[in-house]
Structure formats: structure tokens, C-alpha cells
Amino acid sequence: MAEVRDRVLVLRHRPYREHDALLVGFGRTQGKFSAVARGVRSSRSHLAAGVQALTLTDMTVYRGRSSLYTIAAADAVRHYPRIRENLERTARAAMLADMLDELWSEHDAAPDAFSLVVEAFSALDEGRPAPAVFLAAFWQIMRQAGFALDLSRCSACGAALEEHPQPGFRAASGPVCGRCRIPGDEELPSASRAWLRRAETLSPDRLGTVLGSRALMEALERQAKHYILYHLGRMPRAFRFWEQVSGPLADAGPEEGDR
Ligand SMILES: [Zn+2]
Missing domain, CATH: 2.40.50.140 (Nucleic acid-binding proteins)
Known part of the structure; x- marks a missing residue:
């Protein structure tokens, strides 16, 4: 052996x-x-x-x-004692653990994803705003798993996203341009796009430092849930658990602006 x-x-x-x-x-x-x-x-x-x-x-x-x-x-x-003493931090850590579990096969080495989640756990344990830590880590993990969000092009027609006003976010595919947008697609305002662009290039030790208004964080959270549900075909267990217990975001951080 x-x-x-x-x-x-x-x-x-x-x-x-x-x-x-x-x-x-x-x-x-x-x-x-x-x-x-x-x-x-x-x-x-x-x-x-x-x-x-x-x-x-x-x-x-x-x-x-x-x-x-x-x-x-x-x-x-x-042991991450500060994660364990708080329900939301525990739930967020479990959601990131579920992503590693669901998005990679056994014995499929992914050292960058490992390091990213370890950094996210440290950020949660330091008490940084849990939704901001989670959402930035979420999109970076999706990228590493091969499901990167492309904010430059419409996922339906391929046109530059900025070419038509008022782009949207479609649960099944991601960003869509204003011309392709149909009822049922969410809004994807410029504040969301700016947040996602910053989160996507954030170095792992800075997770949780890009904040946003409560409404923005709630919209980003809905988009993240739709995106993983579409790509996995089901909602990971910890995601369902947190949806049941959280209701509105408990700790979205300051109402406005970035730190
Ligand atoms: Zn389009």
C-alpha cells in the first residue's frame, strides 16, 4: 500500500x-x-x-x-473557530466545500481551487463580510472549474455585451445583450458588471474586500445560484440549506460603496 x-x-x-x-x-x-x-x-x-x-x-x-x-x-x-461560531459563516464555508465536491471528480488535482478555498476560509474566519467573500470565491471557482462567466459577449448571439443597452442575465447561460434579452432574464446593471469584473481578478488573499449595496449583493447571489444550478443540474446541499434558513441576506456588509 x-x-x-x-x-x-x-x-x-x-x-x-x-x-x-x-x-x-x-x-x-x-x-x-x-x-x-x-x-x-x-x-x-x-x-x-x-x-x-x-x-x-x-x-x-x-x-x-x-x-x-x-x-x-x-x-x-x-479549525476556523470563528467560522464555527456563526451560522452564516458556517453555511458559506459549506457552500464552497460543496463546490469543490461537486465540480471536480475524484483524483482530479486542482491546487489553485484548493488554495482559493483555503484563502476564502481564512477570510471568513477573520470575520470579513461573508456574502462578499463567498460571491468572489464563487465566480473564481467556477472559472477554475471551466465555467467562466464571460462578461464581454452576449451568451445568446455573441455580440459585444456593451453594444446594445440594458443587458440582462439569463439563468441558463449568463449575460445576454439588450437585443436578446427576454422577459424572465434578470437585470445586469453596470454596477453588477463592475463588481463581477473586480471580483474575478481579485487576488485570493483579498477575498471579501469588494463590497456592494444590499440590493446588488442579493442580485449577485441570485445569479450565482441560477448559474450553478444550470451547470450542475441541481443545487448543492449547502446552497439549499442556506436558502432555507437565510431569507434576505443577513450580513451583506455596509449599504453602499467599497472598502
Ligand atoms: Zn445578444
């Missing part, structure tokens, strides 16, 4: 058999994998702290013939 050590973000954790847990991790060098933590639910386990969901861990796994790895060691690097 091969032994592999990697820095891992634990995406999901669930009880398995009497004393074990099954988890889905995303390693910096090995991408997504499933693993069993044997004996982790017994009181003497030394693995417990390092295999909780939404924890950054230095993990050693054994790879055998099965695609299910066995965890040999897990030393927690960061």
Missing part, C-alpha cells in the same frame, strides 16, 4: 459503522478523495480533531486497491 501525505481540506464527514467515519477530503496535490477514519468515534482516537468537516489538516493516507483510502494520521492545521 502506498502512503501519501498531503494538506487536505475536509469537505464532508459522516459516521460509518460503529466506530468509524467516512469523509470526503480535497488534497492540495491529490484533489478529491474518499477515506475511512477507523476507530475515530471511540474515545481514545488520535484522529478525531483532524477529520472534522471544514478543517484544514496535514493528513497521511494509505492507498490500497480500493478507491477508498484509509487515514493513518491527521494533524489539524486550522
Whole structure:
């Protein structure tokens, strides 16, 4: 059996058999994998702290013939206590974890996506505005997964988006020009386009520093949900959970302007 050590973000954790847990991790060098933590639910386990969901861990796994790895060691690097103490920050972190889980196949290495989500978790743990952290990370992850939002062209006819006034956002495809826009498409005002352009080029350690009005953040959130629903064919679990509990955005940051 091969032994592999990697820095891992634990995406999901669930009880398995009497004393074990099954988890889905995303390693910096090995991408997504499933693993069993044997004996982790017994009181003497030394693995417990390092295999909780939404924890950054230095993990050693054994790879055998099965695609299910066995965890040999897990030393927690960061627990993100401020994420855990707040429902919205927990939900946002879980939504980003779901994106890594749903948008990449097992053993498909994506070190940039890994680093981006680790930076987003740090920003959430520092208490930066959760919707702004989430939305900027969302569009950057979609780009890395091959679903980049093209703000330059109409997704229906290919014309330059600015060529016709009042472009819109179509749930199924993205931005559409004013000529192609039909009832049911959302507005895509210049403030939204400017926000998305800035978020898309933001360096990962600056996530959460591009803010906007409550109405703008709500519109961006609707567009993000429509976009991932269209590309995945379903809404990830943490997205559904947050939609049920949040109602209007709880913490959209200051009403106006950027920091
Ligand atoms: Zn068009």
C-alpha cells in the first residue's frame, strides 16, 4: 500500500459503522478523495480533531486497491473557530466545500481551487463580510472549474455585451445583450458588471474586500445560484440549506460603496 501525505481540506464527514467515519477530503496535490477514519468515534482516537468537516489538516493516507483510502494520521492545521461560531459563516464555508465536491471528480488535482478555498476560509474566519467573500470565491471557482462567466459577449448571439443597452442575465447561460434579452432574464446593471469584473481578478488573499449595496449583493447571489444550478443540474446541499434558513441576506456588509 502506498502512503501519501498531503494538506487536505475536509469537505464532508459522516459516521460509518460503529466506530468509524467516512469523509470526503480535497488534497492540495491529490484533489478529491474518499477515506475511512477507523476507530475515530471511540474515545481514545488520535484522529478525531483532524477529520472534522471544514478543517484544514496535514493528513497521511494509505492507498490500497480500493478507491477508498484509509487515514493513518491527521494533524489539524486550522479549525476556523470563528467560522464555527456563526451560522452564516458556517453555511458559506459549506457552500464552497460543496463546490469543490461537486465540480471536480475524484483524483482530479486542482491546487489553485484548493488554495482559493483555503484563502476564502481564512477570510471568513477573520470575520470579513461573508456574502462578499463567498460571491468572489464563487465566480473564481467556477472559472477554475471551466465555467467562466464571460462578461464581454452576449451568451445568446455573441455580440459585444456593451453594444446594445440594458443587458440582462439569463439563468441558463449568463449575460445576454439588450437585443436578446427576454422577459424572465434578470437585470445586469453596470454596477453588477463592475463588481463581477473586480471580483474575478481579485487576488485570493483579498477575498471579501469588494463590497456592494444590499440590493446588488442579493442580485449577485441570485445569479450565482441560477448559474450553478444550470451547470450542475441541481443545487448543492449547502446552497439549499442556506436558502432555507437565510431569507434576505443577513450580513451583506455596509449599504453602499467599497472598502
Ligand atoms: Zn445578444
